[in-house]
Amino acid sequence: MTFLSPERLWLLGVLPLLAALYVLLQLRRGRHAVRFTNLALLSQVAPRRPGWRRHLAAALFLVMMTLMMIGFARPADSVKVPRDRATILVAIDVSLSMMARDVPPSRFDAAKAAAKKFIDDLPARFNVGVVAFAGSANLIAAPSTDRATAIASIDQLVMAKRTAIGEAVFTGLQAVRSFDAEASQDPPPAHIVLLSDGDNTTGRSVQEAIDASRAAHVPVSTIAFGTPYGTVDIEGETTSVSVNKETLRSLAESTEGKAYEAADSDELRDVYGNIGTSLGFKIEHRDVAARYTGVALLFALAAAGASLAWFSRLP
Incomplete structure (x- = not known):
């Protein structure tokens, strides 16, 4: 109470x-x-x-x-009340480490399937956008209530080298600010949900992304996806691609988001389900x-x- x-x-x-x-x-x-x-x-x-x-x-x-x-x-008393509107940016890591098959059929395929279900299950009144990031970050589906477009954009993802976690956050923040003419006057609650299996290797730093998110009052929830045993073959060499959980946890906790971990497809679906439930409601305090x-x-x-x-x- x-x-x-x-x-x-x-x-x-x-x-x-x-x-x-x-x-x-x-x-x-x-x-x-x-x-x-x-x-x-x-x-x-x-x-x-x-x-x-x-x-x-x-x-x-x-x-x-x-x-x-x-x-x-x-x-x-604290009461859960459905949100009238919100903007969710789903950021998906498409770096080459996501080819690892420690999560069958691969981290990449499992992540795409779970993200599509997450988007489809969000309340219809929510705006949803999609950001893909590897060496750079791109807004591949602008925030809108059009679920078909957001899901189709995930099916067209292409993998690339390096991982720009900081750039993914900045791209999401820019999308939140500019997608709607009303957003600058009466911005809806916004949240970035970022899935990755690696560390920030290029672009602006995670600390810069934290500072920008806090200034914009946009939490970033992170999903560390994969196991410590993942490997990928790049240019004939086998490289270990374990998950950097600490970087993602720092990003989430410093922006008032939540840090999650998922080591397989079932856990990833559960994580997305928990995030969807929490984002669909807000807590109000009612005088008793x-x-x-x-x-x-x-x-x-x-x-x-x-x-x-x-x-x-x-x-």
């Missing part, structure tokens, strides 16, 4: 003082009663003490005050102070009722 006005919670510090004052007054009352020296006669002339009932109304009053003070701080005020009112009525029934007066 969160509080929309948490600074008001300091009032709760008054309650222990009230409880201590009540206990002190009860102790003083007991000492005054003992001043009557003839205890045998006192037991005959003094009215019978109400015992625990005398303290119940006070306890109910303190509970009521606690609930009222919590309600005054405006408690709020009335709930606490209502319960406090019940305790107030209980305190008043008990006091009237047993002592013929209000507390």
Whole structure:
């Protein structure tokens, strides 16, 4: 639970003082009663003490005050609400390391299949664009609600040398800024989902991409795809192509995105599914102070009722 006005919670510090004052007054009352020296006669002339009932109304009053003070701080519940609109940029690594077959039939083919399903499953009201990156990054499908065009662009991907992760982020940010005339005035929430199996080997640095993403308030979620055992044959030489998870994790965590890992096709589909679920909703905090005020009112009525029934007066 969160509080929309948490600074008001300091009032709760008054309650222990009230409880201590009540206990002190009860102790003083007991000492005054003992001043009557003839205890045998006192037991005959003094009215019978109400015992625990005398303290119940006070306890109910303190509970009521606690609930009222919590309600005054405006408690709020977190509620998942479907987003009205959003822009998602899917960035796919097409470097030669994606030819590795540690993920059958290959990292490249598995990544394309999972990305197409991810795009197809996103809410129809979302704009989706596609960025392909190797030695450079290119926007191959501008953000729009046209799913067929975005999926077709993935089928036409061509592999190339090197990996420009930083450039992929910059290309995605540029697409977010320029795809819609309204975006500069009322930009929809945007998110970049970047899949790669390698490190940044050319173009602008990952740190520059982090700085640009943070300035634009566009999170980048990353998927480190592949196993430590991948190899590719390039110009007659077998090269190990293990996944650089640290670079991708740094990019995601520094831009308030999420870092994922997938070592096979099933895990990749699950990752894309989790991302789609999280992007499809936003968290809103809804004021529930009335709930606490209502319960406090019940305790107030209980305190008043008990006091009237047993002592013929209000507390």
